[in-house]
Amino acid sequence: MAQCVQSVQELIPDSFVPCVAALCSDEAERLTRLNHLSFAELLKPFSRLTSEVHMRDPNNQLHIIKNLKIAVSNIITQPPQPGAIRKLLNDVVSGSQPAEGLVANVITAGDYDLNISATTPWFESYRETFLQSMPASDHEFLNHYLACMLVASSSEAEPVEQFSKLSHEQHRIQHNSDYSYPKWFIPNTLKYYVLLHDVSAGDEQRAESIYEEMKQKYGTQGCYLLKINSRASNRASDEQIPDPWSQYLQKNSIQNQDSYEDGPCTITSNKNSDSNLLSLDGLDNEVKDGLPNNFRAHPLQLDQPSDPSNSIDGTDHVKPASSLHETKKGNTGIIHGACLTLTDHDRIRQFIQEFTFRGLLPHIEKTIRQLNDQLMSRKGLSRSLFSATKKWFSGSKVPEKSINELKNTSGLLYPPEAPELQIRKMADLCFLVQHYDLAYSCYHTAKKDFLNDQAMLYAAGALEMAAVSAFLQPGAPRPYPAHYMDTAIQTYRDICKNMVLAERCVLLSAEILKSQSKYSEAAALLIRLTSEDSDLRSALLLEQAAHCFINMKSPMVRKYAFHMILAGHRFSKAGQKKHALRCYCQAMQVYKGKGWSLAEDHINFTIGRQSYTLRQLDNAVSAFRHILINESKQSAAQQGAFLREYLYVYKNVSQLSPDGPLPQLPLPYINSSATRVFFGHDRRPADGEKQAATHVSLDQEYDSESSQQWRELEEQVVAVVNKGIIPSNFHPTQYCLNSYSDNSRFPLAVVEEPITVEVAFRNPLKVPLLLTDLSLLWKFQPKAFSGKDNEEVKELVTSQSAMIGTEVISEFLINCEESKVARLKLFPHHIGELHILGVVYNLGTIQGSMTVDGIGALPGCHTGKYSLSMSVRGRQDLEIQGPRLNNTKEEKTSVKYGPDRRLDPIITEEMPLLEVFFIHFPTGLLCGEIRKAYVEFVNVSKCPLAGLKVVSKRPEFFTFGGNTAVLTPLSPSASENCSAYKTVVTDSTSMCTALVSSASSVDFGIGIESQPEVIPVPLPDSVLKPGASVQLPMWLRGPDEEGVHEINFLFYYESVKKQPKIRHRILRHTAVICTSRSLNVRATVCRSNSLEDEEGRGGNMLVFVDVENTNTSEAGVKEFHIVQISSSSKHWKLQKSVNLSENKDAKLASREKGKFCFKALRCKEKEAATQTSEKYTFADIIFGNEQIISSASPCADFFYRSLSSELKKTQAQLSVYAEKQSTEDAVRLIQKCNEVDLNIIVLWKAYVVEDNKQLILEGQHHVILRTVGKEAFSYPQKQDPPEMELLKFFRSENTTVSSRPSVEQLSNLIKTSLHYPESFNHPFHQKSLCLVPVTLLLSNCSKADVDVIVDLRHKTTSPEALEIHGSFTWLGQTQYKLQLKSQEIHSLQLKACFVHTGVYNLGTPRVFAKLSDQVTVFETSQQNSMPALIIINNV
């Protein structure tokens, strides 16, 4: 129970006070009316005695009464109607609201911190009014009239006559059986005669004399002269006089109003007091109109006949409630007691005091004494009589008891003068004068009697009061008998069905229990009384119960909340909306954020509804918002209802303030970090053969790997443009900003190019949401064309389409629990700074069946239905949090976020805009296939474009042709069925010998210093005019590896005008090429042993080329023809084909393998001399009748590109190696002689059947030969993945890489060959010794001078050699020391001597070689040549 202003010890005596009736003459009433008060009201503020009063109890003990209060009221002859009371209570409660600035108590219980208003003034005023408006009943006498004041005015003609009239009237009311209602305590009621005297108007003398007369007639104790109205009311009330009535004012006015409304049942005293009906009208008018007509000039004019409408008769009681409300409102301005001075106040106070001391208390004292005497005298007799009769009858009539009981409950059992009631009466009197001891004992006795008689209503009343008086006894000799109360309540409620009495009982009991801190009992009591019949009572009691729970020693917070909810529910049923809302709000504190979502939703929903009906729209909106934005467990239908309600409320809010800022909508959710911004036009779809560059689009998923690649490409091209250095202010161009991109800078957008913002929406509800008129909300600061910033920053928001065009999506449907993105466009028409703030849209839902099936995916077909549903306009802001900063220490230790500027683009001046289209661009190629395509460059902007470059990681994939004149037709249409190569028809005779041409790599853009990846596009004028387009041929070569290749092109271009902000622009393209296997070429080169080369001085080589058709899967490919094999080298060239196969065309069917053998020569020295180091010699060996000029585009292009990419790879490998070795030139020299730089180009044609058409595809493969004797492949061999090594825990020994060249390498330093006759006939019988001349040719392969030692002594250590039957010997000098110059050939004449016939191996000479400038280091090695067999025959 909440804290109250009054303590229970004050409350109960104040609730039960002696009642005094007041009966006024109309003249007296008129006097008081001048103050806008009735007589009873006039006395009200002074009805409490300030001093202590003494009285004597029946035992002549002195008894002190403190703070006695009396209640004076006009006589009302009808019992108050329950309906009226209910209405009154309702108004009292709704009139009392929590104060605005009330400081709420903070109660901490467990995890909960609750703000709870500790007081409940509405409850207190309810209780007060309730107790006051209790109808008097027969079983108790507490609110029966003890006395009656008869009031007349001194201004009356016959005041004494009037007094006797009033006295008669009172007597009539009390004793006439017509009037059952105003209950009187005892038959002879105390009459107290009061003469009212108007000081300002009346004659004082006369009043005094009348008073004297009265004194004589009624005795000094029984009459009083009350002087009031000491000043005229028309005087301006500038004097501040305390207005003690104000606190009663509102209640009174309500009471009055009620009495009007209830019309016939309320009759004011004066109506009855005057028998003459003439005055009745006027009086009625006065009473009724006193309040509404208070604006009249002077109250005195009331005497005049008032307007006819009011004077008709009593029918006008039925006034419309509205006018009464006005009455009530007008009432607030009235000053009460305007004619009263402070002296008058004192007089009234004095009067009350006098009345109580002289009149009332002695009367009470006397009555108690009488009653006591009666009881004492009757006690013995009646008690014995009673019990005797009881015994007599009850013994036999037990079953009748129940019937008796029933009768008791409904009807009156005792006659008014029954002795049992006398006890009760005495008890009540004692109680009223605060003599609780006596009261208790009397109640106790009465209770016993009533219980004996089974008079349950009476018993309950006695029990109740016994309990109360026991509690109030000073010093509390006995504990509070709570069970008395319980029994009383139960009896009232269950047996008597009298809820009003039960309620009073509960209110008292709960208050008492509360004062004893028995909160749980109090709560139980309060809850027990909640019932269906009165919502208001139930609500108030539940609320008090809730307060009990929270005030317990260990607060039961959740019980509190629950009962608050129940109370709120009841309040709302009772129409007390504000209280209901307050209860729900208080309970919300407990439920908020605890995960009891259904409960929370319900509360929020109710709060929203209540707030809405109370026109607290903001609260309503926020409450509904809560329901919608949390993850809800509600069913779809429920959510739909919530949403509709929300929209409805929202609509009302927005209608209230149509010009206000757009409200923020909670739905749908926006994942703002997923917002993507794209600058530029949408990609054009493929147009026939034309295929636009893929560029960047919102459809592409972010891929960090590829974005890194693009970035590298851009850096590369920028570095090339800026002569190798990347400018410090370089930032990669970003066309699409997302959460991964670098958003720390303001992005740059170009004027007249659209900006697309992709907003990610998510619908958390199970109801589809429909957004209509969805567009972006932005702010724009235009920049003047003059260049200087506008001083006054004009901020334009939306709507100004002259500056920025905004695209509006008319309908956007998000299905239940769906995530969907919307792409919204802006078209900037002016330069300046743009800030995209958010989105603005109408939020609505789809009504009816659409929600159920939820298939409304096609927006078009539901258009009609959409428009029917309700929608509200609102906005949602896009606020993107930047990445968390993590650079400095400070940033690491705190949580800071960087800015995210992706929504704040700067619109810059016009830039050229390039569009690239590819024509005839293949999607599938054979490995190595050459295809010709065309690229179209279009400048779609209004600025000229220059510096077009393209960069790719795979430059070997494509070429625009070299600088040499382009012979192929320029337009794509003319190139049908034309070979991609440049060909020349040759006669077939020349086929075995090579045709030689040469070309420099510089011509093909492959220089040493430049990056091969960056290729300038050969635009005809190097500038592309606005709107111009250029088509260029482009050759493609299928990558050597089979599979799907994604090849990225980055086109770079600049404006002709230099722009400070944007230096360049880029365009991306990703080509996807699927390659399938074609040919596999492997080649080896080895030294030719033959030296008898007429022209080749520096040695010659044999080149073996194996070509295998590995294309198996493709059914379409019939066969491959090798049409030409070319060599390209700086030092070597192919000379001729060695094996002339019959198959002239060198056809290769599926899985067939062909072998070619060629002879290669070192280029002539003079050729080499004239050549720059970058000049390559191309030699073509043709198998068909057409020569493909390998030194021209595109063949050479691709050759150079593959070469350079190959070089790159090997350089990377070699760089470490080379560094180490560079110090030792010697070793390098030795190695060099093993190296060869011969490159083989295999050109082929493939015959493919496709769609019953035969196509001829062309292609080329490259093999790069570097080392003699080592096999090289056309495509990189798949490397086996390195086997997993055992983990070593010790340090591997530092394996010293031997700086010595390997044996094999050294062995290649000197090439030897023996020249001798293969068989030699010798007549052994003629000459036993056979001498054979043998020539040993030594040729130096290296470029340095070499010392050679030739040792002819037999030194074979192998056992096999020993077994050779019959050896031979070399004759002559057995060791030669020679020095061979670079690439010198020396022949040595030797003689071999044989003694037998047979087959001999001549390969015994051991040749040691060393570099001449080295000392002894490499003196090793010999030629491990093939056995040189000679047959010696005997002739």
Next chain:
Amino acid sequence: MSGSFYFIIVGHWLSTPPVFEMESLPAEKAESKDDHRHLNQFLAHAALDLVDKNMWLSNNMYLKPVDKFNVCFVSAFVTAGHMRFIMLHDIRQEDGIKNFFTDVYNLYIKFAMNPFYEPNSPI
């Protein structure tokens, strides 16, 4: 009306959301109570106060019906870890409910043993 049950597991901190929630209605009433689902939560939530009080008064994990609202009884079971099982039922059937609680307790223990389950998080 009779035969409907509502079962909820509440973690031992006040601020945590309910761990598990289940409603079982007699078949023919499946739809009609839809509007009053929040009432169950209200009742269970209010009963927590009494559960917290009663669990110190009893040695058993199973607390007999701790609360009553109109026709609805609230039975509770408090585990050793102060997880509170609360059952709303409208017919008195102590044995059945006790057995149910014990079964649920066994299941809960098994579930809580799961190393990937974080105590007090919704199941």
